[in-house]
Amino acid sequence: MKNTKYIGVSQTALIICLLPLLTFIPNLLGVHLIDEVRTIxxxxxxxxxxxxxxxxxxxxxxxxxxxxxNLISTIISSIWTFMIIGIVAVTLFINFL
Structure with missing residues (x-):
């Protein structure tokens, strides 16, 4: 019972960590989003x-x-996290230079 709970959580984690890839869909379709939508x-x-x-x-x-x-979702989420941290670090470095 406990293992089946973790299987559902691991599948959910994999789906959630792949959701940021949906950002590329408007670019592929040639749709230009307004600034508020891009911020959200x-x-x-x-x-x-x-x-x-x-x-x-x-x-x-x-x-x-x-x-x-689980390992795949952890690796994908870690890569996304490092990318976000890198973008924030570069932004702060450029602003305070």
Missing amino acids: WAGLNIVFVLVGLILSFSCVKNKESRNIL
Whole structure:
């Protein structure tokens, strides 16, 4: 029972950590979004990355529920997190230079 709960959480974590890729759909379709929509979308991407990272770590933390799906979602979420941290660091560096 406990392992099936973690399978659902790991699948949810993988889906949530892939949601920031939806940002590319308007560009592929040639749709130009207004600034407010892009700002909201960027905020949601940050929330999706953090939620995916928390869910992934909660599944990987338990040795019984560790599987390849959890590891993949953890790696993807970690890459997104490092990208966000890098963008924030570069932005702060440029602003205070």
